[in-house]
Amino acid sequence: MDFSWSNEQLAFKKRVIQFAQENLNGDIVERDYHGKFSFENWKKCAEFGIQGMGMPEEYSGSPEVDLMTTVLAMEGLGYGCEDNGFNLVLNNQVWTVQILLLLFGTDEQKERYLPLLCRGDMIAVHALTEPEAGSDAYSLKTQATKCDGGYRLNGSKKFITCAPICDLALVFATVDPSLGKWGLTTFLVERASPGFSTGPTQAKMGMRTAPFGEMFFEDCFVPEENRLGPEGGGFSVSLSSLEYDRCFNLASQLGTMERQLETTINYAKSRQQHGQPIGKFQSVSNRVADMKLRLETARLLLYKVAWLKERKQPAMLEAAMLKLYLSECFVASGLDSVRIHGGNGYMTEYGVERDLRDAIGGVIYAGTSDIQRNIIARSLGL
Numbered sequence: 001m002d003f004s005w006s007n008e009q010l011a012f013k014k015r016v017i018q019f020a021q022e023n024l025n026g027d028i029v030e031r032d033y034h035g036k037f038s039f040e041n042w043k044k045c046a047e048f049g050i051q052g053m054g055m056p057e058e059y060s061g062s063p064e065v066d067l068m069t070t071v072l073a074m075e076g077l078g079y080g081c082e083d084n085g086f087n088l089v090l091n092n093q094v095w096t097v098q099i100l101l102l103l104f105g106t107d108e109q110k111e112r113y114l115p116l117l118c119r120g121d122m123i124a125v126h127a128l129t130e131p132e133a134g135s136d137a138y139s140l141k142t143q144a145t146k147c148d149g150g151y152r153l154n155g156s157k158k159f160i161t162c163a164p165i166c167d168l169a170l171v172f173a174t175v176d177p178s179l180g181k182w183g184l185t186t187f188l189v190e191r192a193s194p195g196f197s198t199g200p201t202q203a204k205m206g207m208r209t210a211p212f213g214e215m216f217f218e219d220c221f222v223p224e225e226n227r228l229g230p231e232g233g234g235f236s237v238s239l240s241s242l243e244y245d246r247c248f249n250l251a252s253q254l255g256t257m258e259r260q261l262e263t264t265i266n267y268a269k270s271r272q273q274h275g276q277p278i279g280k281f282q283s284v285s286n287r288v289a290d291m292k293l294r295l296e297t298a299r300l301l302l303y304k305v306a307w308l309k310e311r312k313q314p315a316m317l318e319a320a321m322l323k324l325y326l327s328e329c330f331v332a333s334g335l336d337s338v339r340i341h342g343g344n345g346y347m348t349e350y351g352v353e354r355d356l357r358d359a360i361g362g363v364i365y366a367g368t369s370d371i372q373r374n375i376i377a378r379s380l381g382l
Contacts, residue, residue, distance in 0.1 A: 003303075009069050013076040019048050020080025028082050028209075032354055035201060035208040037165060041086060046120025050077065050090060055098060059114035070094075071251050071306040078255025082351060084358035085209030087252040092161050093117065095244045096126035097170050100186075104229040104237055109188065113168060124168040126241060127157040127189075127215055138181040138235070142217060144173040150224045151175075153187065153195070153217040159365070163213035164201045167191050170241075171215075172234050184234030188226040195220030206357035243316055245366045246323035247305045253330050253362060254295070254302055260355055261291045264337045267344075278340070287336040294329035301325055317379040324372035327362035334359040 005013075024041050031038060045051060053070040055061020065073065074094075078087055098117055101110055116122040133140040142155025153173055157163070169189045176183040189196055199214035229237050265288060268279030278284050301322045308315040334356035338345035345352040363369045 005072065009072055012065070012069060013072050016048075016050075016073045016076035017080035020077055024081040024083060024086065029348060029351070029354075031083065032085070032208050033348070035203070035211065037089070037162070037209055037211055038083070038086060041083075042089075042123070043120045045090060046118065051094065051098070051120055052118035053094070055102065055114060055118050059110060060118040061114070067310040068303075068306050071248055071302065074248065074251040075255040075258075075302075078252030078257075079259045080255070081252075082256075082259075082354075083209050084253070084256060084355065085207040087256075088207055088210045088249070089123070089162055091249045091252055092126060092245075093124050095248050096241045097124040097168075099244050100170060100228065100237060100241055103240060104186075104233075106225070108225065109228065113188065117168075122167040123162055123165060124170065125160055125162045125166040126245075127160050127163070127169045127171045128238065128241075129157060129159050131156065131158050138184065138238075140172060140174060140184075141177075142171070142173040143177065144175050144185055144187065144222070146175070147221070151185075151187065151222050151227070153189070153220040153222055155217050157215040159212055160215055161210050161212060161365075163198045163215050164211045166198070169196075169215065170228065171217075172238060173217075175231055179232065181235045182232055184238060185231050186228040186234040186237045187222045188228055189217075189220065189222055190226075193220055193222065205360055206354070207361050239316075242366065243319050244309075246319040246372075247309060247315060248302075249366060250323065250326045250330070250362060251302060253326060253359070254298055256355060257291075257295050257298070257330055257333055260333060260337050260352075261288070261295055263352070264288060264291065264340050267341055284340055287340055291333045291336055294333050298322075298326045298329050317376060320367075320372040320375040320379075323366060324369050324376070327359070328369060330359040330362055331356070 023044050049062050052061040053065040053073060054067060056063050074091060081087055098114065101114055117124055130140045130142060142153060142157065144151040144153050155173065171187045171189045172184055173187060174183040175185050195218045197216045201211040201213055204212055268284055268288060269277050271278045305315050305318045305322050308318060337352050338356055341350060341352050344350050
């Protein structure tokens with residue numbers, strides 16, 4: 001068992017960190033306050049090659065960046081970029097849209113969409129959740145009715161990351177509600193499609209720079225060539241998307257946790273109370289020790305899952321454990337960081353409270369913590 005990274009991989013991670021620190025952190029407090037997504041930074045990331053990591057060269061990608069290196073780079077992105085909402089949008093597109101196009105798309109679909117996505121000319125979203133289908137994901141009501149040349153979609157989606165600004169949506173609908181999950185079918189719906197609309201950006205607790213919103217489909221025509229996979233094959237697509245989402249969408253949060261730990265240690269060393277640095281008080285140093293423990297154990301889980309996926313081995317159990325553990329650790333460490341910073345940690349200008357607000361959503365999206373516990377329990381025969 002080798003826990004080391006190659007010099008090339010570490011150098012690439014370092015370049016990602018440097019790029020993010022130099023280009024992606026401007027006006028972060030202001031953008032978070034106003035809930036503003038940075039299209040300029042999106043294009044900068046594409047020019048650097050973030051969206052193209054692991055994608056074939058013929059689609060404007062960088063195939064030399066393998067899965068393990070991509071995960072390491074996304075970790076570096078979280079360390080260097082303080083905009084957690086922006087990181088979420090990047091990871092969402094890479095892990096829940098681009099990878100599915102690569103796995104299930106036709107050659108024509110790949111040629112049409114992947115170059116635009118990799119070059120940053122298009123923003124794509126994953127649209128599964130509905131008003132009545134959250135944790136019970138396969139009880140969705142959005143229906144696809146067969147018609148000449150394609151399908152008519154009717155229904156709505158809720159809590160969709162980047163819905164208000166997306167150019168392309170990977171939409172799950174049912175062709176027959178009586179079939180349950182076996183009626184699930186996936187479609188690629190373009191922004192300009194007649195009958196497709198989105199609601200305004202919804203205010204929320206954290207991840208404010210990642211605009212959330214609703215989607216509406218009113219006799220929205222989708223040509224048959226925009227169906228992703230076979231009719232009724234959406235269940236397989238959704239399983240793959242959820243596994244990749246749970247495996248890697250939080251990779252950047254691991255990098256954020258490392259930056260958060262370093263910031264907290266520096267503060268504990270410099271902040272003086274009662275004639276000594278507060279880090280000398282055991283109540284503070286114990287919290288720092290817990291933050292380090294969470295970081296390193298979460299890192300091991302992430303790397304194991306990446307190792308399994310790179311070898312094309314099933315990782316549903318490991319993905320559930322990782323998603324549960326890393327998201328809960330980010331919340332716990334965020335709270336510890338605020339406590340150690342005291343009153344300063346409560347103030348917006350320090351950025352500490354922003355990381356805590358951003359962490360909360362991780363225990364909800366891509367399957368709540370209790371859903372992950374259910375998956376783990378079922379895998380153990382309970």
